[in-house]
Amino acid sequence: MIWDWDYTFEILPVLAQAAIVTIEATAIGFVLALVLGLILAILRMSGPKVGWCVSVFIEFIRSTPLLIQIFFLYFVFPSFGVTLDAFVAGVIALGLHYGCYCAEVYRAGLEGVHRGQWEACTALNLSSLNTFKNIILPQAIPPIVPVLGNYLVALFKETPLLSAIAVMEMMQTAKILGSETFRYTEPITLVGIAFLIMSLVSAALIRLVERRLNLRSAK
Amino acid sequence: MGTFSLGAMLVAALITLAALATSHTFSVFFPGLLQGAWLTVQIAVCGSLLAVIMGTVSGLAKLYGPGPLRWLAVTYIEIFRGTSALVQLFWLFFALPLFGISLEPFTVAVLGLGLNVGAYGAEVVRGAVQSVSRSQWEATIALNMTRVQALRRIILPQAFIAMIPPWGNLFIELLKSTALVSLITLSDLAFMAQEMNQTTMRTIPIFTLVLLMYLVMSLCITIGMKRLEKIASKGMPRGRSA
Numbered sequence: 001m002i003w004d005w006d007y008t009f010e011i012l013p014v015l016a017q018a019a020i021v022t023i024e025a026t027a028i029g030f031v032l033a034l035v036l037g038l039i040l041a042i043l044r045m046s047g048p049k050v051g052w053c054v055s056v057f058i059e060f061i062r063s064t065p066l067l068i069q070i071f072f073l074y075f076v077f078p079s080f081g082v083t084l085d086a087f088v089a090g091v092i093a094l095g096l097h098y099g100c101y102c103a104e105v106y107r108a109g110l111e112g113v114h115r116g117q118w119e120a121c122t123a124l125n126l127s128s129l130n131t132f133k134n135i136i137l138p139q140a141i142p143p144i145v146p147v148l149g150n151y152l153v154a155l156f157k158e159t160p161l162l163s164a165i166a167v168m169e170m171m172q173t174a175k176i177l178g179s180e181t182f183r184y185t186e187p188i189t190l191v192g193i194a195f196l197i198m199s200l201v202s203a204a205l206i207r208l209v210e211r212r213l214n215l216r217s218a219k
Numbered sequence: 220m221g222t223f224s225l226g227a228m229l230v231a232a233l234i235t236l237a238a239l240a241t242s243h244t245f246s247v248f249f250p251g252l253l254q255g256a257w258l259t260v261q262i263a264v265c266g267s268l269l270a271v272i273m274g275t276v277s278g279l280a281k282l283y284g285p286g287p288l289r290w291l292a293v294t295y296i297e298i299f300r301g302t303s304a305l306v307q308l309f310w311l312f313f314a315l316p317l318f319g320i321s322l323e324p325f326t327v328a329v330l331g332l333g334l335n336v337g338a339y340g341a342e343v344v345r346g347a348v349q350s351v352s353r354s355q356w357e358a359t360i361a362l363n364m365t366r367v368q369a370l371r372r373i374i375l376p377q378a379f380i381a382m383i384p385p386w387g388n389l390f391i392e393l394l395k396s397t398a399l400v401s402l403i404t405l406s407d408l409a410f411m412a413q414e415m416n417q418t419t420m421r422t423i424p425i426f427t428l429v430l431l432m433y434l435v436m437s438l439c440i441t442i443g444m445k446r447l448e449k450i451a452s453k454g455m456p457r458g459r460s461a
Contacts, residue, residue, distance in 0.1 A: 002318060052224075059228065063391060063437035064430050065398035067409055072430065076422045160305040164402060171305060184313035192306045199301040 008186045011177050015190055018173035025091050025169060026156045032095025033155065034148070037102025042132075044107060054103075061100040067161050069093045074165045090162035098155045105147045109140035142213050149206035153199050160191075170194060222445055229438040236431050245424045248415055252425075255411030256432050262328050262407065263394045263436075269333025270393060271386070274340020282345055283366070292341065299338035305399050307331050312403040328400040336393045343385040347378040380452045387444030391437045398433075408432060 044054040061069070074089040084092070113136050121131035163172035174187035239245040273295075280292035299307065308331040315322065322330070351374050359369035401410035412429045416422055 055224075056228065059225075060434060063395075063441070064433045065395035065409065067398035067401070068412070068426065068429055068433060071409075071413070071416075072426050075416060076426050079422055157303040160303045161399070163305075171303075171309070175309075178313060183317075184309075185317045188306065188310050188314050192302045192310055195303050195306055196298065196301040200297070203301075 002185065004183065004186060007181070007183060008190065011187055012190070014177065015170060015173060015187065015194070018168060018170045019194060021087075021167065022156075022159050022169040025087065025094065025159050025162060025167070026152070029091045029094035029098065029159075030152050030155055032091065033098035033102050033151070036095060036099030037106050040099060040103035041106035041110060044103065045110065058100045058103055061097060066093065066097045066158055067164060069097060070161060070165055086165045086167045087162070090159075090165060090167050094155055094158060094162075097158075098151055101151055101154075102148060105144050105151070106140070108147075109144035110136065112143060113139045145213060146206055146210040149202070149209065153202050153206070156202070157195060157199065222442065225438060225442055225445075229435065229442065232431050232435050232438065236428070236435065239424075239428065239431075244421075245428060248421075248425055248428055251411050251415060252408060252428055252432065255406060255408035256436075258406060259394075259397050259408045260436070262325070262332065262397045262400060262405070263390075265329040266332040266336065266393050266397070267390050269329060270336035270340050270389065273334060273337025274344050277337065278341035278344030278348070279370075281341060282348060283370075295334075296338045296341050299335050300342075304331065304335045304396050305402065307335055308399055308403055324400070324403055324405045327403060328397070328405055332393055332396050332400075335396070336389050339389055339392075340386065343382055343389065344378070347381040347385075348374060350381050351377045380448065383444055383448040383451060387440060387448075390440050390444070394437055394440060395433070 040054055040058060044051045044058070070090055070093040073084060073093050074086060077084060077089070117135055117139065118131065121135055126135070159169055160171035162169050163175060166172060170191045174184075174191045177187040178184035240249055277292040277295055280288045281296065284292060308327065311322065311327045311331050312324065355373055355377065356369065359373050364372070397407055398409040400407050401413060404410075406414075408429055412425050415425050419425075
């Protein structure tokens with residue numbers, strides 16, 4: 001018997017519970033990435049020296065594997081005296097890694113705002129914080145929402161990496177279920193299907209948001 | 220970043236590695252890690268080849284294939300882009316044997332990563348081919364070329380240049396994904412690092428070296444692809460006319 005339906009229904013609730021951990025990690029990691037990305041993008045544009053340091057940092061994070069960064073946070077940081085919980089380490093690594101990708105996206109959005117907008121704010125004597133918060137950001141964010149959405153899906157699909165440091169998300173749960181019964185087919189296939197469904201749904205949502213934004217800007 | 224800054228980063232990383240190789244704390248880990256790095260390079264190269272083949276074939280099939288072939292390509296692309304790379308590797312490694320197909324871990328790694336990145340590559344190929352101006356197609360019709368001739372002689376050579384930067388990104392993506400194969404028992408760079416870490420508990424030197432090694436590899440890809448782009452676009456007008 002290749003596929004065991006009874007076993008499938010038996011493990012389904014366990015996997016559903018693990019899916020909550022996956023979604024939590026995705027949500028917290030992505031919020032972290034959004035905030036960090038914005039900070040990095042602003043720092044990068046703030047001056048030549050700081051900008052160069054930030055771009056080296058971004059290049060470094062983007063060219064090393066996420067798995068190694070997760071290991072680094074989880075295994076190396078304790079020797080510096082910072083001991084992190086597996087879930088926390090994993091989420092920070094996800095947020096940091098994708099924050100660097102988001103920084104590039106924000107930069108494209110910010111550079112896309114017309115120079116004249118900055119000059120108009122100077123003419124109106126707005127403070128630079130005020131300019132940035134009320135004039136530039138609201139114009140820079142809508143065009144990049146679809147790209148950020150793509151990174152949300154990408155980050156979501158990287159969460160199984162947390163299984164490598166024993167966070168009980170879907171993949172780790174599937175592996176444990178498999179090792180208990182020596183039936184890997186059902187749990188891993190179910191995880192694959194769960195990811196496929198969730199990615200397709202979120203891709204459809206992003207397309208919807210994209211269409212909304214296009215409609216609004218076309219007016 | 221410009222080629223110069225990238226080159227400077229590569230040189231800095233290499234000098235740091237060389238300096239660490241002479242220090243006693245770090246040098247003991249070098250042979251094992253280099254052995255792992257070699258396997259990583261092998262997987263990355265084979266996986267990239269497979270990805271380019273799969274990407275080109277399925278990208279073109281999605282654009283120009285007859286009905287069933289197009290559906291096959293779309294299904295392949297959606298499945299491999301929609302699920303996690305790690306889940307795909309685990310599925311090929313753990314679930315496929317239960318259907319009677321047992322593969323070597325190395326084959327699984329190359330297949331899994333190649334198919335995964337190939338699905339993203341298909342979209343790159345599609346986008347690049349579509350970015351070639353319509354008038355080029357019209358000109359080939361005027362010259363009485365067949366579709367295949369037009370694609371091979373006129374469209375693909377121009378699309379190729381547009382494809383190089385995104386393929387470079389995908390190759391780096393693939394290189395970084397090779398760290399996943401450590402979880403299906405292949406002794407690549409990440410696996411060696413974990414094993415050494417468990418036996419010696421000398422976390423800092425091991426993971427620092429590993430990070431530097433991955434950095435060197437991906438910088439090589441970035442710089443190489445930039446050079447390739449420069450060579451390939453020689454004689455082409457800079458910028459794309461509408």
